[in-house]
Amino acid sequence: MWGGIEAGGTKFVCAVGTGPDDLLEEVRFPTTTPAETIARAVAFFRRHHQAKPLTGVGIGSFGPLDPDPNSPTFGTITTTPKPGWAHTDLAGAVRRALGVRVRFDTDVNAAALGERRWGAAQGLDTFVYLTVGTGIGGGGMANGGLLHGLIHPEMGHIMIPHDWERDPFPGCCPYHGDCWEGLASGSALEARWGKPGDHLPVDHPAWPLEAEYLALGLVNIICVLSPQRVILGGGVMAQTALLPLVRRRVQALLDDYLQAPAIQRQIETYIVPPALGDRAGVLGAIALAQQ
Amino acid sequence: MWGGIEAGGTKFVCAVGTGPDDLLEEVRFPTTTPAETIARAVAFFRRHHQAKPLTGVGIGSFGPLDPDPNSPTFGTITTTPKPGWAHTDLAGAVRRALGVRVRFDTDVNAAALGERRWGAAQGLDTFVYLTVGTGIGGGGMANGGLLHGLIHPEMGHIMIPHDWERDPFPGCCPYHGDCWEGLASGSALEARWGKPGDHLPVDHPAWPLEAEYLALGLVNIICVLSPQRVILGGGVMAQTALLPLVRRRVQALLDDYLQAPAIQRQIETYIVPPALGDRAGVLGAIALAQQ
Numbered sequence: 319m320w321g322g323i324e325a326g327g328t329k330f331v332c333a334v335g336t337g338p339d340d341l342l343e344e345v346r347f348p349t350t351t352p353a354e355t356i357a358r359a360v361a362f363f364r365r366h367h368q369a370k371p372l373t374g375v376g377i378g379s380f381g382p383l384d385p386d387p388n389s390p391t392f393g394t395i396t397t398t399p400k401p402g403w404a405h406t407d408l409a410g411a412v413r414r415a416l417g418v419r420v421r422f423d424t425d426v427n428a429a430a431l432g433e434r435r436w437g438a439a440q441g442l443d444t445f446v447y448l449t450v451g452t453g454i455g456g457g458g459m460a461n462g463g464l465l466h467g468l469i470h471p472e473m474g475h476i477m478i479p480h481d482w483e484r485d486p487f488p489g490c491c492p493y494h495g496d497c498w499e500g501l502a503s504g505s506a507l508e509a510r511w512g513k514p515g516d517h518l519p520v521d522h523p524a525w526p527l528e529a530e531y532l533a534l535g536l537v538n539i540i541c542v543l544s545p546q547r548v549i550l551g552g553g554v555m556a557q558t559a560l561l562p563l564v565r566r567r568v569q570a571l572l573d574d575y576l577q578a579p580a581i582q583r584q585i586e587t588y589i590v591p592p593a594l595g596d597r598a599g600v601l602g603a604i605a606l607a608q609q
Numbered sequence: 610m611w612g613g614i615e616a617g618g619t620k621f622v623c624a625v626g627t628g629p630d631d632l633l634e635e636v637r638f639p640t641t642t643p644a645e646t647i648a649r650a651v652a653f654f655r656r657h658h659q660a661k662p663l664t665g666v667g668i669g670s671f672g673p674l675d676p677d678p679n680s681p682t683f684g685t686i687t688t689t690p691k692p693g694w695a696h697t698d699l700a701g702a703v704r705r706a707l708g709v710r711v712r713f714d715t716d717v718n719a720a721a722l723g724e725r726r727w728g729a730a731q732g733l734d735t736f737v738y739l740t741v742g743t744g745i746g747g748g749g750m751a752n753g754g755l756l757h758g759l760i761h762p763e764m765g766h767i768m769i770p771h772d773w774e775r776d777p778f779p780g781c782c783p784y785h786g787d788c789w790e791g792l793a794s795g796s797a798l799e800a801r802w803g804k805p806g807d808h809l810p811v812d813h814p815a816w817p818l819e820a821e822y823l824a825l826g827l828v829n830i831i832c833v834l835s836p837q838r839v840i841l842g843g844g845v846m847a848q849t850a851l852l853p854l855v856r857r858r859v860q861a862l863l864d865d866y867l868q869a870p871a872i873q874r875q876i877e878t879y880i881v882p883p884a885l886g887d888r889a890g891v892l893g894a895i896a897l898a899q900q
Contacts, residue, residue: 382868397868444751444758456833460735460751460758467735467751467835468869475866476829479768479787493866496770538767542747542833544758575766575784577673577688578759 321363321375321418322603324425325349325408327400328452331600332359334366336608338436338594338601342366352406360415367416374419376606377409378428378599380455385423385470393422399492421606425449425599426457426471427464429592430549431609432602434459437593438549446545447592448473449552450532454499460543474499478534485510485527502531504554520559529560533567536589540572546580551592565589612654612666612709613894615716616640616699618691618743622891623650625657627899629727629885629892633657643697651706658707665710666703667897669719669890671746674699676714676761684713690783712897716740716890717748717762718755720883721840722900723893725750728884729840737836738883739764740843741823745790751834765790769825776801776818793822795845811850820851824858827880831863837871842883856880 319342324331329348335341345362349355363372382398384391393409409422423431430447433439439447439459446458456473458465465471480489480496487510489496490503500506508514511524518524536548555561565585572581580588592598610633615622620639626632636653640646654663673689675682684700700713714722721738724730730738730750737749747764749756756762771780771787778801780787781794791797799805802815809815827839846852856876863872871879883889 382866397866444756460756460834461754463752465735465751465835468831468837468871469835469867471835472832472867474832475863476832477770477825477862479770493864494862534768538829539833540759541763541765541767542830543751544756544760544762546759571768571785572766573784575673575688576760576763580759 319366319370319372320604320607321366321372322600322607323359323375323377323379323412324428324599324603325377325379326425326599327380330355330359332362333600333604334363334372335604337604338597344600351402352408356408356411360412363412363416367418372416372418374421374607375412375416376421376428376603376608377412378423378425378603378606379408381424382469382472383422383424385427385466393420421609423464423606424455424457424470426455428457428602428606429551429598430458430602431464431605432594432598433549433592435605436601437598438590439547442546444543444545445547445549446539446543447549447551447598448539450502450550450554451504451552453503453505454535454552456539458543458545473535473539474503476535476538478531478538498531498535502528502535504552507554515554515557518557520557525557525560526563528554529563529567532560532564533571536564536568537571540568540576540581547587548589549592550589551596551598555591561589561591610657610661610663611895611898612657612663613891613898614650614666614668614670614703615719615890615894616668616670617716617890618671621646621650623653624891624895625654625663626895628895629888635891642693643699647699647702651703654703654707658709663707663709665712665898666707667712667719667894667899668700668703669714669716669894669897670699672715673760673763674713674715676718676757684711712900714755714897715746715748715761717746719748719893719897720842720889721748721750721893722755722896723885723889724840724883726896727892728889729881730838733837735834735836736838736840737830737834738840738842738889739830741793741841741845742795742843744794744796745826745843747830749834749836764826764830765794767826767829769822769829789822789826793819793826795843798845806845806848809848811848816848816851816854819845820854820858823851823855824862827855827859828862831859831867831872839880840883841880842889846882852880852882
């Protein structure tokens with residue numbers, strides 16, 4: 319048995335099991351203070367651990383965080399602007415409470431791993447998993463390993479063209495204003511149009527603009543990393559009319575420069591939703607535990 | 610003994626040897642037609658091969674190209690706009706002429722490999738090598754392997770913010786207009802200011818603008834790939850006042866969002882010139898041959 323935590327800025331999802339067809343139990347609760355939230359997760363796992371010992375726990379967390387097992391601050395959420403959570407030793411707290419091995423990575427790297435194991439990235443060694451929700455996050459694999467490098471990717475904070483005449487909204491990233499997340503996250507949608515994405519009708523001008531921004535960011539990721547596939551999830555993508563618009567704009571922006579049939583002719587299987595849906599995160603955390 | 614070819618759009622560099630301290634001979638000649646240029650390279654290697662057999666040849670080439678050994682078009686330059694060179698089977702021609710094993714990758718991936726083996730990326734597993742010359746190209750490694758994925762990176766063609774008031778130049782990329790290469794390559798510098806970079810004095814307004822564009826692109830690459838180091842070479846960087854400007858703008862644009870001492874406090878060792886200088890390409894091709 320393995321434990322998985324999708325530690326999101328809004329909610330925690332905890333599950334015990336071995337994979338998508340074998341989940342013993344899954345719970346979801348809001349992310350409040352670190353002490354309260356971690357205690358709730360620990361209590362859930364402790365109950366299972368006493369019935370049937372857990373071999374390990376994987377945590378896919380919001381960040382920025384320290385995923386380097388050789389670092390003295392491994393397992394902590396580092397400089398997040400989320401109140402109370404900066405410098406929280408999330409992995410350490412879980413490890414000490416349960417006495418099991420804990421793996422720790424970003425929520426998007428964990429989700430990528432879940433999609434690789436059971437979802438839309440099976441058999442691939444270089445791909446990207448993106449979530450467009452309150453913020454924009456991106457993770458993935460290159461050469462069969464999760465993306466780490468210096469720290470971990472922060473794909474939401476790339477800078478994209480912003481046509482101020484078409485869109486006078488200044489962006490909502492507290493660090494960078496009109497970076498990708500500042501222009502195209504769910505928070506940006508809501509701030510620009512005065513209501514959240516799920517209240518905007520399908521023919522609202524919000525959607526072509528959103529598609530344009532998402533496509534600009536994807537083009538950059540495709541040109542930097544050359545992923546074999548792009549998995550695009552998150553709450554904003556719940557507007558299902560958006561994905562086809564994004565695909566068309568990616569093709570138009572690349573303008574056949576990349577002679578790749580996957581992009582030019584089979585983009586429906588190149589930019590795809592997560593096969594594991596909204597369970598990619600917690601299942602990915604279980605996959606992480608199993609690594 | 611190994612052979613290496615840096616196959617550039619302007620010139621070919623061929624060398625025979627085992628590394629930077631042991632190069633038997635190096636020749637440089639202009640890139641003309643495929644037939645003439647390849648014949649010249651083959652003649653150079655044949656002479657050495659007859660004296661002392663070559664074990665293999667590595668080619669780091671301009672692209673786009675097919676670096677996948679399992680593909681039927683492996684070894685070819687594919688859709689390059691360079692007249693006469695589209696669909697040229699460069700690796701095949703060399704292999705057939707010499708009867709040796711040929712490795713084939715992008716010029717920038719080869720240079721990255723050279724820097725990993727003998728230069729500024731020793732001991733790193735995730736880093737980027739960029740060249741800012743006639744165009745902009747980027748390669749590198751992630752998790753210890755060269756960046757491939759779907760095809761190979763095309764980092765020069767990412768889209769960055771373009772402030773049309775500050776810079777009314779429309780960009781010079783035939784595919785994307787004001788993509789990164791279209792705004793910040795040596796060709797863009799020359800088209801915008803009417804003279805090449807090496808004719809622009811150090812206090813010319815070209816340089817702060819160039820630094821801004823290069824920094825915007827680097828920020829995107831850093832956010833997508835999280836490289837442990839960025840190696841920045843190419844003819845445009847010969848203006849040595851440029852690199853410090855780029856470093857400062859990268860720091861300013863990231864605005865301490867990435868809490869990485871390497872970027873915040875040691876950027877002089879984070880964004881660096883190639884240690885192998887203008888021999889990174891051909892030495893990298895030799896390193897490629899040895900892989």
